[in-house]
Amino acid sequence: MAKQQVVVIGGGLAGLAATMQLAESGVHVTLISMVPVKRSHSVCAQGGINSVNTLTRQQGDTEWKHLDDTVYGGDFLQHQPPVKEMCEWAPRIINLLDRIGVPFNRTPEGLRDQRRFGGTLYKRTAFAGATTGQQMLYALDEQVRRWEAEGMVEKLEYWEFLGPVLDGNGHCRGVVAQDMFSMEMRALRADAVVLATGGCGLVFGRSTNSLICTGGAAGRVYRAGAKYANGEFIQVHPTAIPGTDKLRLMSESARGEGGRVWVPRKPQDNRDPMSIPAAERYYFLEERYPAYGNLVPRDIATREIFDVCVTQDLSVEPGRMCVYLDVTELPGATQKKLDGILEIYEKFQGVDPRHTPMKIFPAVHYSMGGLWVDYERDGNSGGLNLGSPRNQHSNVPGLFVIGEADYQYHGGNRLGANSLLSCVFSGLIVAPTLENWLKSLPRGSAEDQSATLFDGAIDSHKQRMDQLINNQGDENPYKLHTELGDCMTRQVTVVRNNKDLRLAVETIEKIEQRYQHVHLSDRSNWTNQNFSFTRALGDMIVLARVIAKGALLRDECRGVHFKPEFAIPAPQADDPETLRAEARRWCEAFREKNEEWLKSTISRHTADGPDISYEPVDTGLINPRPRTYGLKGAEMIDEVWREMDKGNAAGAAVAESESKT
Amino acid sequence: MSKSFQVKVMRQEKPSSNKHWETFDITYENGMNMTTVLQRIAAAPVTTDHQTTTPVAFDACCLEEVCGACTMVINGRVRQACSALVDKLLDESAGVIELRPMTKFPVVRDLTVNRRAMFDTLKKVKAWVHVDGYHDVGPGPRVSPKQQDTAYPLSRCMTCGCCVEACPQFSDKTSFIGPAAISQAMLFNAHPTGSNDRDDRLAVLTSVGGIADCGNSQNCVKVCPKEIPLTDSIAQAGRDTTFYKLRQWFGR
Ligand SMILES: Cc1cc2nc3c(=O)[nH]c(=O)nc-3n(C[C@H](O)[C@H](O)[C@H](O)COP(=O)(O)OP(=O)(O)OC[C@H]3O[C@@H](n4cnc5c(N)ncnc54)[C@H](O)[C@@H]3O)c2cc1C
Ligand code: SF4
Ligand code: SF4
Ligand code: FES
Numbered sequence: 064m065a066k067q068q069v070v071v072i073g074g075g076l077a078g079l080a081a082t083m084q085l086a087e088s089g090v091h092v093t094l095i096s097m098v099p100v101k102r103s104h105s106v107c108a109q110g111g112i113n114s115v116n117t118l119t120r121q122q123g124d125t126e127w128k129h130l131d132d133t134v135y136g137g138d139f140l141q142h143q144p145p146v147k148e149m150c151e152w153a154p155r156i157i158n159l160l161d162r163i164g165v166p167f168n169r170t171p172e173g174l175r176d177q178r179r180f181g182g183t184l185y186k187r188t189a190f191a192g193a194t195t196g197q198q199m200l201y202a203l204d205e206q207v208r209r210w211e212a213e214g215m216v217e218k219l220e221y222w223e224f225l226g227p228v229l230d231g232n233g234h235c236r237g238v239v240a241q242d243m244f245s246m247e248m249r250a251l252r253a254d255a256v257v258l259a260t261g262g263c264g265l266v267f268g269r270s271t272n273s274l275i276c277t278g279g280a281a282g283r284v285y286r287a288g289a290k291y292a293n294g295e296f297i298q299v300h301p302t303a304i305p306g307t308d309k310l311r312l313m314s315e316s317a318r319g320e321g322g323r324v325w326v327p328r329k330p331q332d333n334r335d336p337m338s339i340p341a342a343e344r345y346y347f348l349e350e351r352y353p354a355y356g357n358l359v360p361r362d363i364a365t366r367e368i369f370d371v372c373v374t375q376d377l378s379v380e381p382g383r384m385c386v387y388l389d390v391t392e393l394p395g396a397t398q399k400k401l402d403g404i405l406e407i408y409e410k411f412q413g414v415d416p417r418h419t420p421m422k423i424f425p426a427v428h429y430s431m432g433g434l435w436v437d438y439e440r441d442g443n444s445g446g447l448n449l450g451s452p453r454n455q456h457s458n459v460p461g462l463f464v465i466g467e468a469d470y471q472y473h474g475g476n477r478l479g480a481n482s483l484l485s486c487v488f489s490g491l492i493v494a495p496t497l498e499n500w501l502k503s504l505p506r507g508s509a510e511d512q513s514a515t516l517f518d519g520a521i522d523s524h525k526q527r528m529d530q531l532i533n534n535q536g537d538e539n540p541y542k543l544h545t546e547l548g549d550c551m552t553r554q555v556t557v558v559r560n561n562k563d564l565r566l567a568v569e570t571i572e573k574i575e576q577r578y579q580h581v582h583l584s585d586r587s588n589w590t591n592q593n594f595s596f597t598r599a600l601g602d603m604i605v606l607a608r609v610i611a612k613g614a615l616l617r618d619e620c621r622g623v624h625f626k627p628e629f630a631i632p633a634p635q636a637d638d639p640e641t642l643r644a645e646a647r648r649w650c651e652a653f654r655e656k657n658e659e660w661l662k663s664t665i666s667r668h669t670a671d672g673p674d675i676s677y678e679p680v681d682t683g684l685i686n687p688r689p690r691t692y693g694l695k696g697a698e699m700i701d702e703v704w705r706e707m708d709k710g711n712a713a714g715a716a717v718a719e720s721e722s723k724t
Numbered sequence: 725m726s727k728s729f730q731v732k733v734m735r736q737e738k739p740s741s742n743k744h745w746e747t748f749d750i751t752y753e754n755g756m757n758m759t760t761v762l763q764r765i766a767a768a769p770v771t772t773d774h775q776t777t778t779p780v781a782f783d784a785c786c787l788e789e790v791c792g793a794c795t796m797v798i799n800g801r802v803r804q805a806c807s808a809l810v811d812k813l814l815d816e817s818a819g820v821i822e823l824r825p826m827t828k829f830p831v832v833r834d835l836t837v838n839r840r841a842m843f844d845t846l847k848k849v850k851a852w853v854h855v856d857g858y859h860d861v862g863p864g865p866r867v868s869p870k871q872q873d874t875a876y877p878l879s880r881c882m883t884c885g886c887c888v889e890a891c892p893q894f895s896d897k898t899s900f901i902g903p904a905a906i907s908q909a910m911l912f913n914a915h916p917t918g919s920n921d922r923d924d925r926l927a928v929l930t931s932v933g934g935i936a937d938c939g940n941s942q943n944c945v946k947v948c949p950k951e952i953p954l955t956d957s958i959a960q961a962g963r964d965t966t967f968y969k970l971r972q973w974f975g976r
Contacts, residue, residue: 083858087858098783101843106791164879167872168869169871174866274784274787306757308760309788309806411755590833593779
């Protein structure tokens with residue numbers, strides 16, 4: 064039998080986890096990454112990683128509750144078996160990370176310390192200082208370096224993935240990649256290709272993501288026929304520091320410790336903020352949500368800040384949208400607790416937030432959507448059938464997807480500290496899947512394919528490169544990218560409406576046409592970053608269409624997808640009788656909405672743009688229920704829903720028996 | 725009229741090309757950092773004397789000083805471009821900011837250098853914790869907060885290269901592994917499981933290119949953006965290698 068080859072693309076947490084696990088299983092891996100893997104975007108994660116742990120267990124926490132929080136937070140849009148499996152693996156994953164040297168914070172006794180994150184009542188989050196993602200990435204990078212030293216892994220760093228090589232049956236036989244220094248192109252044969260290329264924040268111009276998070280790789284396999292799912296679900300973090308190049312995350316703890324959000328009542332009042340008297344300040348969260356004040360949940364904070372700046376034009380600065388996040392009034396001891404995050408602000412803004420209010424604005428943060436992948440449910444456990452070649456398998460045979468690039472784990476909204484978990488989990492479980500896939504390759508191995516298949520693939524990429532490099536036109540790729548980002552940020556992020564979305568779809572189509580006339584300022588054949596960026600811009604435009612069209616078609620509110628035109632009107636009555644009747648109507652509307660919209664958006668590439676269809680979601684373990692946080696009559700709705708839902712109690716029964724084990 | 729300033733960039737098309745300077749006029753923006761400046765140049769690559777040129781090649785990824793990619797020599801000091809703020813740089817040198825690539829690594833193009841040698845040293849010192857396997861065998865060793873407090877700072881090294889750029893003993897002509905690798909060796913030697921490979925690491929540190937090459941000038945520690953106590957690691961390595969050699973002489 065010919066030697067079998069696996070190519071992993073991307074060395075973030077997901078790609079590295081897959082690589083080390085494969086190497087341990089005796090499978091040789093070629094690992095391709097645009098940047099030295101140690102510099103992957105995963106380094107940016109600060110907060111931590113979730114799992115049930117000894118402490119939370121004593122407070123009644125279980126894996127089942129972690130599953131419940133995750134699917135409830137995700138508004139029930141994710142298939143439940145993979146999530147169940149992930150939550151069960153979480154404690155083991157933290158143990159593994161602990162063993163390979165991640166310096167998690169410790170209790171005085173030397174045990175791992177945990178903190179609480181949004182969307183749960185338990186302290187599930189393990190963390191390593193303020194750089195958990197960096198510490199985890201380094202530990203995995205070190206493991207992979209060991210396998211590299213042992214000859215089990217070959218790294219191609221500063222290599223860019225250009226596209227899959229598909230045979231006549233649409234079966235993935237390898238990849239074409241390009242050396243980003245010499246611009247040499249190579250086709251690598253592979254019996255399995257694992258895509259671990261992360262998110263696509265750059266589609267929105269600036270975001271909290273790293274510079275290479277263009278979604279370029281995902282766009283390339285999507286164009287080649289892979290399905291893209293739930294693209295419209297893009298998480299926006301309420302508080303980021305608007306920078307000229309990036310929107311850097313400002314942790315929620317600033318508000319948690321008493322930070323207040325405000326804007327001057329006079330639009331673009333250019334006085335020193337400290338000199339603006341209280342009466343001329345608009346503390347809009349406190350005024351609009353007297354009960355929660357500045358601590359409204361993430362999505363509400365995001366929407367309100369957006370509304371104040373976009374709809375009411377009350378942004379602090381004229382050219383750049385932002386509001387004040389003010390910790391100047393906090394006592395020194397409280398400010399001290401926030402030192403870590405205040406220093407980031409100071410470092411990048413050159414302004415001390417202890418004396419001057421910070422300027423912040425919501426920023427695109429995470430893509431719940433991604434490439435569609437399959438899974439096989441285990442009939443007994445309700446989790447995954449591990450090792451099944453269907454797990455993490457895209458619709459293109461031989462092409463697997465893991466990490467932020469897949470759509471599998473977070474549904475309509477991701478909980479904080481669940482992403483690092485899903486990245487490592489999907490990376491680890493793809494290894495047994497691949498082992499079994501390699502054992503029973505349908506239609507022979509990549510070695511048996513004719514050379515012309517691979518030569519042809521290289522030729523077509525070379526042609527495309529020549530075409531782009533020599534393109535005649537007057538469109539500047541960087542300016543086009545800024546326009547794309549502006550359009551996406553204004554019309555396709557926080558508050559969505561069909562009029563604007565239609566406009567966005569048209570604008571993106573126009574940008575796509577203008578892209579045909581893009582002009583490169585660098586036509587050289589050596590380390591041409593201008594070319595690499597412009598090529599990725601083409602993919603960003605394709606993904607932008609997927610995201611915008613998915614958002615346009617989805618006429619409901621779910622998770623982060625907020626379309627007020629289709630929101631179910633909240634009960635208004637004060638008298639209990641009427642309130643109950645209204646709650647009942649609300650619940651009926653909710654049920655109808657789920658019947659219509661509880662489904663994954665599936666996008667396929669065509670020459671005329673994305674072709675959208677829908678697939679049902681497996682909610683067999685936990686019945687969907689309303690998210691009523693902040694609604695008037697929330698308790699009544701919950702009560703009525705429980706009554707209505709009794710008829711459908713199968714899931715609940717499983718839930719109960721599970722939560723006792 | 726909008727404020728502007730100049731950026732002088734050392735350019736080099738290819739490893740074999742000559743170095744030359746180009747100067748750009750940049751329109752000032754509030755809160756601008758050097759990665760933004762380079763992006764503005766990319767969008768409009770025209771020099772001060774109205775020559776159209778190519779975008780400046782540079783490395784950058786995280787844009788928040790955690791990935792180490794964007795290291796370069798700015799106004800004569802090695803640092804990260806993403807955390808180098810224009811306001812502060814203009815205070816250092818009014819009107820013009822100067823960008824050069826690091827000198828201790830081969831230039832690929834413009835400000836992009838190849839730091840592969842640094843990653844290779846990590847392989848040399850076995851900068852990893854060798855575990856039995858990735859199967860489930862429970863939690864890792866207990867670690868006191870004090871141990872964690874020592875390990876965590878060392879573990880933040882982003883292989884950015886500032887320290888070796890500043891180190892008089894490190895170059896692509898010598899075999900000195902440099903302060904970052906020494907510090908990583910100490911990090912893993914201090915880990916309860918990592919210490920199983922302790923002697924292998926000390927053997928590397930006592931051989932050619934090891935700790936003896938350090939001239940103790942302490943330049944490294946001054947430029948590390950993560951404030952890693954490199955000289956403490958070097959001192960520790962000095963002590964540990966001394967004992968290691970003694971043990972070797974006396975047959976353990
Ligand atoms: C500021 C910030 C803070 C966060 N904090 C948290 C947190 O506290 N907890 C949490 O759970 N999650 C957090 N997240 C989310 C989490 O960090 C990411 O979702 C996760 O790190 C993604 O990992 P990944 O392995 O999928 O991809 P990445 O780490 O993005 O890696 C992608 C890899 O693919 C490579 N690549 C990409 N394109 C190509 C190509 N065309 N060719 C070759 N290689 C390519 C890259 O070089 C890289 O190696 C945070 C995110 C951000 C932005
Ligand atoms: S102390 Fe040693 S490693 Fe550090 S700069 Fe001086 S010679 Fe180099
Ligand atoms: S020790 Fe400091 S300066 Fe040296 S590579 Fe690491 S982070 Fe950079
Ligand atoms: S871009 Fe990562 S350190 Fe500057």
